[in-house]
Amino acid sequence: MDAPYVGQEKAKARAVYASDRNALDPEERLRWSIAACRHIADLVERERLRVIMAYVSFRSELDLSTLMQWCWQKDAQVIVPKSIVEGRSMTLHRLDSFAQLRAGAYGILEPDPNLAPSLEEDVVPELVLVPGLAFDRNGGRLGYGGGYYDRFWQRMSDSNERSGKQTLWLGASFEAQIRDEVPGEEHDLRLDGVVTEAAIYWRAAPHR
Ligand SMILES: Nc1nc2c(c(=O)[nH]1)N(C=O)[C@@H](CNc1ccc(C(=O)N[C@@H](CCC(=O)O)C(=O)O)cc1)CN2
Numbered sequence: 447m448d449a450p451y452v453g454q455e456k457a458k459a460r461a462v463y464a465s466d467r468n469a470l471d472p473e474e475r476l477r478w479s480i481a482a483c484r485h486i487a488d489l490v491e492r493e494r495l496r497v498i499m500a501y502v503s504f505r506s507e508l509d510l511s512t513l514m515q516w517c518w519q520k521d522a523q524v525i526v527p528k529s530i531v532e533g534r535s536m537t538l539h540r541l542d543s544f545a546q547l548r549a550g551a552y553g554i555l556e557p558d559p560n561l562a563p564s565l566e567e568d569v570v571p572e573l574v575l576v577p578g579l580a581f582d583r584n585g586g587r588l589g590y591g592g593g594y595y596d597r598f599w600q601r602m603s604d605s606n607e608r609s610g611k612q613t614l615w616l617g618a619s620f621e622a623q624i625r626d627e628v629p630g631e632e633h634d635l636r637l638d639g640v641v642t643e644a645a646i647y648w649r650a651a652p653h654r
């Protein structure tokens with residue numbers, strides 16, 4: 447499949463997936479979010495992870511706030527990204543409380559750089575939780591189309607190679623957002639798994 451075709455297909459899929467996710471009941475979403483956070487916390491505990499990158503949910507995304515609070519209790523580091531619209535990149539910030547957030551690009555609550563200074567380029571999270579509109583069980587994901595997480599994934603792959611440390615990439619998804627196959631392109635990030643309210647589904651193929 448050539449790129450322009452996939453691009454159009456992605457745009458159409460995005461509209462459908464966004465309205466499907468928006469249609470999920472807000473109270474259910476909250477319950478499912480808490481259940482998914484529980485699965486992530488179990489993983490963090492089991493694997494003794496110390497540096498976790500989350501996102502602050504907007505629109506109808508799965509809400510990670512109970513996980514972030516749990517991390518703070520356990521003295522695990524919480525890292526949150528801030529969008530740099532020019533160049534579509536993200537800076538990483540250590541977040542110690544929700545009070546360090548301000549409305550940023552796209553109306554997303556993002557770390558205020560005055561309250562949560564950006565971390566060094568060489569900081570590598572052990573676990574990255576990735577937001578999205580839809581996911582599949584083969585590591586595929588569809589986002590809002592900025593390519594932010596795709597670029598970030600590339601950057602982290604380079605850092606992982608340099609440092610020898612591995613980062614785990616998990617999509618954060620409601621069961622209802624899991625599709626048979628989301629349209630993908632060469633540059634798209636490949637997740638190691640997806641966490642939902644029901645379970646963590648690891649991708650079958652070995653990590654590349
Ligand atoms: N909570 C959260 N934070 C995040 C992301 C995310 O998906 N969720 N991002 C993950 O990348 C980045 C922000 N990316 C975004 C990219 C586009 C739009 C957006 O509003 N796009 C328009 C138009 C899209 C189009 O023209 O196709 C829209 O959806 O209406 C929002 C966020 C960084 N931070």
Ligand SMILES: Nc1ncnc2c1ncn2[C@@H]1O[C@H](COP(=O)(O)OP(=O)(O)OP(=O)(O)O)[C@@H](O)[C@H]1O
Pocket residue numbers: 456587588589590591592593594595596597600631633634
């Ligand atoms: N690593 C990269 N380097 C340069 N451009 C990229 C890279 N990754 C993605 N892009 C560009 O960014 C745009 C959006 O990519 P894509 O449709 O995959 O976004 P997405 O993964 O859905 O969005 P997001 O990660 O922001 O949620 C495309 O035009 C693509 O060419």
